[in-house]
Amino acid sequence: MPIGQRAxxxxxxxxxxVEDVKRWIVTERKQPGxxxxxxxELVELFGVSKSTxxxxxxxxxxxxxxxxxxxxxxxxxxxxVSLDHASEPLRNFLHFHHLDGHHIYQLRKILEPExxxxxxxxxxxxxxxxxxxxxxxxxxxxxxxxxxxAQRVAELEFHNLLADxxxxxLLAFMCRFLNDxxxxxxxYKNAWExxxxxxxxxxxxxxxxxxxxxxxxxxxxxxxxxxxxxxETHMHEMEVHVGVQQLxxxxxxxxx
Amino acid sequence: MPIGQRAxxxxxxxxxxVEDVKRWIVTERKQPGxxxxxxxELVELFGVSKSTxxxxxxxxxxxxxxxxxxxxxxxxxxxxVSLDHASEPLRNFLHFHHLDGHHIYQLRKILEPExxxxxxxxxxxxxxxxxxxxxxxxxxxxxxxxxxxAQRVAELEFHNLLADxxxxxLLAFMCRFLNDxxxxxxxYKNAWExxxxxxxxxxxxxxxxxxxxxxxxxxxxxxxxxxxxxxETHMHEMEVHVGVQQLxxxxxxxxx
DNA sequence: TAGTATTTGTACGTATGTATA
DNA sequence: TTATACATACGTACAAATACT
Numbered sequence: 001m002p003i004g005q006r007a008x009x010x011x012x013x014x015x016x017x018v019e020d021v022k023r024w025i026v027t028e029r030k031q032p033g034x035x036x037x038x039x040x041e042l043v044e045l046f047g048v049s050k051s052t053x054x055x056x057x058x059x060x061x062x063x064x065x066x067x068x069x070x071x072x073x074x075x076x077x078x079x080x081v082s083l084d085h086a087s088e089p090l091r092n093f094l095h096f097h098h099l100d101g102h103h104i105y106q107l108r109k110i111l112e113p114e115x116x117x118x119x120x121x122x123x124x125x126x127x128x129x130x131x132x133x134x135x136x137x138x139x140x141x142x143x144x145x146x147x148x149x150a151q152r153v154a155e156l157e158f159h160n161l162l163a164d165x166x167x168x169x170l171l172a173f174m175c176r177f178l179n180d181x182x183x184x185x186x187x188y189k190n191a192w193e194x195x196x197x198x199x200x201x202x203x204x205x206x207x208x209x210x211x212x213x214x215x216x217x218x219x220x221x222x223x224x225x226x227x228x229x230x231x232e233t234h235m236h237e238m239e240v241h242v243g244v245q246q247l248x249x250x251x252x253x254x255x256x
Numbered sequence: 257m258p259i260g261q262r263a264x265x266x267x268x269x270x271x272x273x274v275e276d277v278k279r280w281i282v283t284e285r286k287q288p289g290x291x292x293x294x295x296x297e298l299v300e301l302f303g304v305s306k307s308t309x310x311x312x313x314x315x316x317x318x319x320x321x322x323x324x325x326x327x328x329x330x331x332x333x334x335x336x337v338s339l340d341h342a343s344e345p346l347r348n349f350l351h352f353h354h355l356d357g358h359h360i361y362q363l364r365k366i367l368e369p370e371x372x373x374x375x376x377x378x379x380x381x382x383x384x385x386x387x388x389x390x391x392x393x394x395x396x397x398x399x400x401x402x403x404x405x406a407q408r409v410a411e412l413e414f415h416n417l418l419a420d421x422x423x424x425x426l427l428a429f430m431c432r433f434l435n436d437x438x439x440x441x442x443x444y445k446n447a448w449e450x451x452x453x454x455x456x457x458x459x460x461x462x463x464x465x466x467x468x469x470x471x472x473x474x475x476x477x478x479x480x481x482x483x484x485x486x487x488e489t490h491m492h493e494m495e496v497h498v499g500v501q502q503l504x505x506x507x508x509x510x511x512x
Numbered sequence: 513t514a515g516t517a518t519t520t521g522t523a524c525g526t527a528t529g530t531a532t533a
Numbered sequence: 534t535t536a537t538a539c540a541t542a543c544g545t546a547c548a549a550a551t552a553c554t
Contacts, residue, residue, distance in 0.1 A: 012541075013542070014541090038518085038519060039519075039520070048543085049543040049544065050544070051307050051541095052541085054311060054521085055314045058311045059314055062318040063318060063344075063345060063348060065348065068520065069519085069520075069550090070520040070521070070551060071517095071519060071549095072552045072553070073518080073551085075519065075520075080352045081345065081348040081349045081352060083349070086345045088345075089319060089344075090429070092319060092341070092342070093337045094425055096337060097425035098425065103425070103427070104426070106427065107426060107430075110367070111366070114366055167359075168355075168362055169353035170355060171363055173346070173349070174363075265550085266549090268522095269521075269522070296539090306523080306524075307521095307524085308523080310540090311522095326529075326530045327529095327530050327537095328531060328537065328538045329531085330530085330538075331539070331540080332540095
């Protein structure tokens, strides 16, 4: 070991083979949907054992870059990295940091108006209809907890539909991520009990829909900002005693 | 296969064991720094084979939740999920979407002022000194490309130092992520050739430092906004022909 | 419907490398 | 230096899933 020099320890073969596979994908011009060679061929191609190769494939799978299937025509298929594969690690990261409703709305108050304005004029009739449906769902008085919960989910779906049409992929990701945090927080807190919360949202969503139809960017920005400021007050009202980070780590069956 | 029901295919043992380990960590109240049982014990504890166990551990390692060491007192140690472990998957995600300088600055223009205001009054003398050093580094006329590059890195370090003190972990993450994208973009484009870019930055950074010393939140917000608007124009000037997404995927030795 | 071929998934045994005392 | 405790790497055998005939 050379003195005064970082003892650069040998990286694991299973990690090296991951880089090899990535390079192979690039040089072979492979696209999402394309199939990688089968395990036997990969083992020969990269000169490692089966177990090492499988650890490498598992690493690629965890990153969301491949998906494997058994049987004939099975094997490892290239995938587009999904939203979930990008969100989960960020959740894990935040699990080790303090994060509360104030932090979420500090971001939502500036990001949602920016996103909303960016989709003005980009919503076709079909999109506007879908958005209207999320509003209609919240108009009737909920008869039980199931319906109440469905209304809360629909309210967040309103915002996700806007994100679908946002041309800025990173802005869309962030807004969706915040929506997911809020949804899980509400599920955890049984926050859908709070009825007047929904009534306030309903009014803003209706006015926003009209502003989108009118393609009135100024109105959209103003309404969405008011909507977020209002939502934050409701967030505070419901006295969040449990921190957001509590629900991040276990990564259990929240999406059931 | 039941009719009218999703053919829920059996999940892999290596994925199930990951959930088992996560649960074990929670129930055993394990913290970052704590050691997991060794492979042999884990195999017995979870009733799977060695290869399955290793695939599961690899999955945890990729997620940044554990780190393994060889030798006596070696094994799997719990880790806090690092910034890099949260960033990499997001980069992979964005690789499959269009993202350009305009998108980055659309976010930076609203996030950096928000972050800057949030650290007003939270910077101690040591922090202010560090910030001042990044400015000093940019005051001398660079004598070669190395120094020129160092100045560009220092300019981004100015912003990262602010993020260090931001109480909102998610806002800090986002700003740092954008800084990293810009750094890699500049490295890729040899953009540190553009000298007047640096001169403009220097002025804003100096005025911002003074505003932080004065704890003048309004001035900080105004200056940072102007700074971002100005930086975006420089970004456009340098005619980014290559998209940001080109440099995301290979994930090579960028951090060398 | 059943059978067969293909391919991943799981298990196990052994050998090698590495860090600590 | 040697012993020890651990991860890392390899190879084989078999089980399970799935597409095609």
